[in-house]
Amino acid sequence: MAGVVADPKNHLMASGHTACAGCGQAIAARIVVNAAGKNTIISNATGCLEVFTTKAPQTAWRVAWIHSLFENAAAVASGIEAALRYLGKLDEVHVIAQGGDGGTADIGMGSLSGMLERGHNILYVCYDNEAYMNTGVQRSGLTPLDSNTTTSPVGKKSCGNPRPKKPLLEIAVAHNVSYAATASVAWPADIERKVKKALSHKGPKFIQIHVPCPLGWRFDSSLTLEVAKLAVETGLYPLVEYENGALIGVRKIKPKPVEEYLKLQGRYRHLLKLPEALEEVRKVAQANIEKYNLSVN
Amino acid sequence: MKKFVEGSHAIAEIVSKCRPCVISAYPITPQTHIVEGLAKLIADGELEAEFINVESEHSAASVVLGASATGVRTYTATSSQGLLLMAEVLFNIAGMRLPVVLTCANRAVSAPINIWNDHQDSMTVRDSGWIQLYAENIQEAIDLHVIAYRVAEDKRISLPVLVAIDGYVLTHAFEVVDMPEQELVNQFLPEFDPIVKLDPENPVSMGLLGTPDLYMETRYAIAKTMETALTVIQEATESYSKLVGRPVSGLVEAYRIDDAEKILVGLGSVVGSIKDVVDELREKGEKVGALKIVSYRPFPKEVIFEALKNAKYIGVVEKAVSLGADSPLFTEIAATLYKRGAKPVINSFTVGLGGRDISPAQIRQIFEEMEKDEAETRFIGLNTELLEA
Numbered sequence: 001m002a003g004v005v006a007d008p009k010n011h012l013m014a015s016g017h018t019a020c021a022g023c024g025q026a027i028a029a030r031i032v033v034n035a036a037g038k039n040t041i042i043s044n045a046t047g048c049l050e051v052f053t054t055k056a057p058q059t060a061w062r063v064a065w066i067h068s069l070f071e072n073a074a075a076v077a078s079g080i081e082a083a084l085r086y087l088g089k090l091d092e093v094h095v096i097a098q099g100g101d102g103g104t105a106d107i108g109m110g111s112l113s114g115m116l117e118r119g120h121n122i123l124y125v126c127y128d129n130e131a132y133m134n135t136g137v138q139r140s141g142l143t144p145l146d147s148n149t150t151t152s153p154v155g156k157k158s159c160g161n162p163r164p165k166k167p168l169l170e171i172a173v174a175h176n177v178s179y180a181a182t183a184s185v186a187w188p189a190d191i192e193r194k195v196k197k198a199l200s201h202k203g204p205k206f207i208q209i210h211v212p213c214p215l216g217w218r219f220d221s222s223l224t225l226e227v228a229k230l231a232v233e234t235g236l237y238p239l240v241e242y243e244n245g246a247l248i249g250v251r252k253i254k255p256k257p258v259e260e261y262l263k264l265q266g267r268y269r270h271l272l273k274l275p276e277a278l279e280e281v282r283k284v285a286q287a288n289i290e291k292y293n294l295s296v297n
Numbered sequence: 298m299k300k301f302v303e304g305s306h307a308i309a310e311i312v313s314k315c316r317p318c319v320i321s322a323y324p325i326t327p328q329t330h331i332v333e334g335l336a337k338l339i340a341d342g343e344l345e346a347e348f349i350n351v352e353s354e355h356s357a358a359s360v361v362l363g364a365s366a367t368g369v370r371t372y373t374a375t376s377s378q379g380l381l382l383m384a385e386v387l388f389n390i391a392g393m394r395l396p397v398v399l400t401c402a403n404r405a406v407s408a409p410i411n412i413w414n415d416h417q418d419s420m421t422v423r424d425s426g427w428i429q430l431y432a433e434n435i436q437e438a439i440d441l442h443v444i445a446y447r448v449a450e451d452k453r454i455s456l457p458v459l460v461a462i463d464g465y466v467l468t469h470a471f472e473v474v475d476m477p478e479q480e481l482v483n484q485f486l487p488e489f490d491p492i493v494k495l496d497p498e499n500p501v502s503m504g505l506l507g508t509p510d511l512y513m514e515t516r517y518a519i520a521k522t523m524e525t526a527l528t529v530i531q532e533a534t535e536s537y538s539k540l541v542g543r544p545v546s547g548l549v550e551a552y553r554i555d556d557a558e559k560i561l562v563g564l565g566s567v568v569g570s571i572k573d574v575v576d577e578l579r580e581k582g583e584k585v586g587a588l589k590i591v592s593y594r595p596f597p598k599e600v601i602f603e604a605l606k607n608a609k610y611i612g613v614v615e616k617a618v619s620l621g622a623d624s625p626l627f628t629e630i631a632a633t634l635y636k637r638g639a640k641p642v643i644n645s646f647t648v649g650l651g652g653r654d655i656s657p658a659q660i661r662q663i664f665e666e667m668e669k670d671e672a673e674t675r676f677i678g679l680n681t682e683l684l685e686a
Binding site: 072077078 | 345
């Protein structure tokens with residue numbers, strides 16, 4: 001399969017880490033680092049990925065890797081990049097900063113914006129599982145509309161998260177980055193291609209990868225890729241690609257009803273009984289389909 | 298070379314001579330002249346370094362963290378709110394044993410917002426695992442930066458160092474100083490040779506999760522290294538002093554304490570004023586002296602005990618408070634003496650908060666009042682009209 005190194009012994013993120021079964025982030029992160037290759041230094045934000053790969057004295061990483069804090073992966077990466085520039089090694093080494101949706105779009109937003117604005121030669125990867133999973137499924141700025149989380153719970157007066165996702169990709173694109181894309185763990189070859197393409201560009205670049213979380217979204221751990229695929233096929237998670245500010249590609253879909261995606265997940269169970277709220281989610285998908293001209297129909 | 302120079306520009310020049318490879322900073326008064334000076338040296342091609350202008354002090358500290366972990370010498374400077382915004386990163390840098398050097402142009406902490414000098418900012422991060430050195434004057438500020446790099450990067454230490462410089466009082470003052478030549482700094486300061494670094498040729502993971510099985514040992518290791526740092530700072534100071542051919546304060550500076558019955562203890566520029574008053578009172582035959590603490594972290598307990606053990610009266614003069622308790626330096630001096638069996642009359646005096654002037658008259662007043670044992674800290678120079686209003 002594309003995007004995957006044939007011999008697991010050559011994976012740059014080794015197996016044996018402590019991620020949950022079916023963790024979308026674990027799959028995506030391995031594809032990213034394998035695509036980047038061994039001449040890579042990773043700056044990793046605090047979060048599930050950091051915790052399940054580096055419980056001292058063990059590490060899953062076969063590339064140079066550092067974790068500092070929650071909100072500063074982009075700034076730490078900026079320092080790594082500056083040091084490599086000083087040493088004249090920037091052409092030989094890839095610098096990747098990575099974090100979850102909270103570490104990127106909320107607490108790390110300023111740090112990311114600074115990194116993008118300053119023009120560092122860094123790829124930032126956001127693993128978007130749409131809530132603070134490491135702390136127990138609290139709502140983030142990338143939690144979708146009406147999603148049931150522990151801090152946007154469903155109740156008599158609440159239909160879950162009251163806001164749609166922060167337009168993170170557009171925020172990155174607005175920084176005039178040379179490359180920006182969304183991807184999904186359901187298409188590993190696409191992730192690999194996008195990482196390699198991003199790394200072929202000089203300057204800052206950004207990839208946001210949709211990574212379902214069985215525990216947080218409440219679905220069976222065998223369904224991770226199925227759920228990820230449906231998010232794209234319903235129009236709720238458009239896969240798009242920007243180069244130097246211009247939209248250069250989208251994954252076309254034959255739009256499926258959003259219910260097919262929602263009904264697999266406990267976080268949306270309440271929605272299926274609320275036609276008006278469901279209609280609002282349909283509108284989100286429809287707006288994406290129109291905005292990016294996703295439909296092949 | 299002797300020159301007449303502003304404190305901040307002197308610091309910029311000496312830091313430049315220490316050849317940092319990555320500098321990152323965010324502007325805050327009164328730190329700005331230092332980083333402006335460095336930016337200009339780079340712009341003029343006199344210093345070859347990457348200067349990273351960031352969007353916050355949190356990121357400034359994070360940038361130098363990342364660069365230091367990649368194995369190059371780094372520098373940052375800040376003050377007050379900026380240091381507090383860095384606080385989380387400061388603990389992280391120390392925990393990762395990265396030898397970053399930072400200048401804190403000491404300034405009061407808001408609210409009310411106040412850009413003038415006191416020590417509340419650096420005192421507040423005293424438990425972060427950073428070595429903290431306080432300068433009395435611009436000359437000492439220059440010397441301490443060179444010593445800071447040497448100590449930080451010493452393989453026995455591998456800890457960050459904060460050099461505390463009184464905002465305005467030193468950063469914006471002019472002084473004739475002896476500025477070490479580049480060759481001399483090169484001689485004193487070997488190339489930075491990190492123990493571990495981020496390197497694709499030899500990949501390591503840094504910043505791992507420390508469970509209850511091993512977290513405590515990491516803190517113990519830093520505590521023990523701080524003890525070693527007492528020796529390393531002293532060694533470095535002596536060797537630097539020989540090289541520059543003039544005396545340089547080590548962990549502390551004892552001033553006319555040999556037969557002193559009354560000793561005032563302080564940090565930073567206020568000690569200069571205290572020394573003047575000591576001279577004046579000595580001329581009148583009073584047995585008084587001063588003890589300047591240069592190294593606040595590590596806290597040189599034995600040296601302090603030896604300096605103070607024979608005094609009858611000790612006053613601790615501080616530009617910082619621990620609201621709701623006794624002031625930090627007083628608490629530590631009192632504990633140091635008590636643990637070693639000395640029982641002088643020891644009193645705590647808070648001075649100069651938020652840039653309030655400290656006059657020789659007030660220092661004379663403290664020398665008089667220190668005989669009177671009081672349970673609570675005395676605030677010197679309060680405007681009682683304001684309090685009653």
